[in-house]
Amino acid sequence: MMYVNIDFNSDEAIYIQLRNQIIYGIATSQIQEGDYLPSVRELAEYIGINMHTVNKAYSILKQEGYVKLDRRKGAIIAIDIDKMQAIEDMKEELRVTLAKAICKDVSCQEAIEVVKEIFKEFERG
Amino acid sequence: MMYVNIDFNSDEAIYIQLRNQIIYGIATSQIQEGDYLPSVRELAEYIGINMHTVNKAYSILKQEGYVKLDRRKGAIIAIDIDKMQAIEDMKEELRVTLAKAICKDVSCQEAIEVVKEIFKEFERG
DNA sequence: TATCTGTTATATAAATTATATAACAATCAG
DNA sequence: CTGATTGTTATATAATTTATATAACAGATA
Numbered sequence: 001m002m003y004v005n006i007d008f009n010s011d012e013a014i015y016i017q018l019r020n021q022i023i024y025g026i027a028t029s030q031i032q033e034g035d036y037l038p039s040v041r042e043l044a045e046y047i048g049i050n051m052h053t054v055n056k057a058y059s060i061l062k063q064e065g066y067v068k069l070d071r072r073k074g075a076i077i078a079i080d081i082d083k084m085q086a087i088e089d090m091k092e093e094l095r096v097t098l099a100k101a102i103c104k105d106v107s108c109q110e111a112i113e114v115v116k117e118i119f120k121e122f123e124r125g
Numbered sequence: 126m127m128y129v130n131i132d133f134n135s136d137e138a139i140y141i142q143l144r145n146q147i148i149y150g151i152a153t154s155q156i157q158e159g160d161y162l163p164s165v166r167e168l169a170e171y172i173g174i175n176m177h178t179v180n181k182a183y184s185i186l187k188q189e190g191y192v193k194l195d196r197r198k199g200a201i202i203a204i205d206i207d208k209m210q211a212i213e214d215m216k217e218e219l220r221v222t223l224a225k226a227i228c229k230d231v232s233c234q235e236a237i238e239v240v241k242e243i244f245k246e247f248e249r250g
Numbered sequence: 251t252a253t254c255t256g257t258t259a260t261a262t263a264a265a266t267t268a269t270a271t272a273a274c275a276a277t278c279a280g
Numbered sequence: 281c282t283g284a285t286t287g288t289t290a291t292a293t294a295a296t297t298t299a300t301a302t303a304a305c306a307g308a309t310a
Contacts, residue, residue: 013297013298013299014298014299015298015299020221020224023221023224023225023228024220024224026224026228027223027224027225027227027228039254039255039256040255040256041254041255041256049299049300050299050300050301051300051301052299052300052301053298053299053300055256055257056298056299058256064225065229066228069255069256069257070255070256070307070308071254071255071256071257071306071307071308072254072255072256072307072308072309073255073256073308074254074255074256075256079228079229079230081229081230082229083229083230083231085229086225086226086229086230086231087226087231087235087239089225090222090223090225090226090231090236090239091239091242091243093218093222094222094239094240094243095149095243095246096145096148097215097218097219097222098152098215098240098243098244098247099145099148099149099151099152099247100148100152100189100211100214100215101211101212101215102152102244102247103148103151103152103191103204104190104204104206104207104208104211105204105206105208105211106208106211106212106215108240108241108244110212111215111240111244112237112240112241114212114215114216114219115219115223115233115236115237115240116233116237117216118216118219118220118223119223119227119233119236121220122223122224122227138266138267138268139267139268140267140268164285164286164287165286165287165288166285166286166287174268174269175268175269175270176269176270177268177269177270178267178268178269180287180288181267181268183287184288194286194287194288195276195277195286195287196275196276196277196285196286196287196288197276197277197278197285197286197287198277198278198286198287199285199286199287200287
């Protein structure tokens with residue numbers, strides 16, 4: 001079973017935290033293409049949250065192209081790679097993140113260093 | 126007056142959109158250190174939203190170290206530069222953004238290219 | 251057949267978001 | 281001093297989002 005840790009005091013919604021951690025799991029190769037995720041009921045009980053909260057996370061992951069959902073089989077990691085779209089989505093998020101950084105006097109080189117660090121983090125997992 | 130454009134159909138809260146656009150304004154040097162923002166009542170009427178929604182945006186900007194608020198004078202751009210903190214905050218956001226990108230097969234070099242593009246965007250504004 | 255799957259449908263409660271008034275103390279122009 | 285404007289604070293209300301609780305359905309499969 002994949003490592004999952006929900007912070008119930010976070011201002012981030014539980015289903016968003018869960019979605020992000022599953023994406024971390026994929027990015028760090030803890031879970032791979034073809035792997036099964038726990039069923040919504042199973043994972044809900046394991047974490048101690050409602051079935052629908054897990055279902056919401058799974059539905060978003062499906063919509064965003066990270067998993068496929070099948071009856072009986074459950075959720076399977078299946079990345080739908082639309083690189084053009086992915087880069088566009090990334091760019092949109094980076095605009096906000098980097099605008100904040102620029103205001104705080106962070107340079108392009110410093111931002112690039114952090115990007116490199118994070119890529120190294122994910123290569124190991 | 127700074128350019129502000131709120132999308133009322135967005136899933137992003139109005140006060141968050143407003144905060145982000147003010148940060149864009151600073152990052153692109155449309156507004157600078159020492160400049161005044163419109164009063165909460167003035168900007169609210171201009172955009173067509175409630176005074177408290179603008180106040181919420183200003184309060185967050187204050188808390189995050191982008192403005193100072195004075196009675197009578199209103200809100201003044203005043204960047205509190207804590208670079209260590211800024212880089213740490215940036216890193217935390219980048220972890221989510223880049224994890225998604227990595228799942229979609231985006232390389233480190235491609236991410237870096239996008240960072241460079243955005244820095245160029247902001248240099249001009 | 252019996253069980254487990256995602257899915258869908260309600261219902262409810264809590265929290266967040268946005269609005270509407272109102273009032274306060276500080277500030278400053280006249 | 282007067283009057284007007286500022287951010288600030290306090291309520292109240294409505295809509296939306298988030299999370300939970302049950303329940304039932306159809307498809308898959310051991």
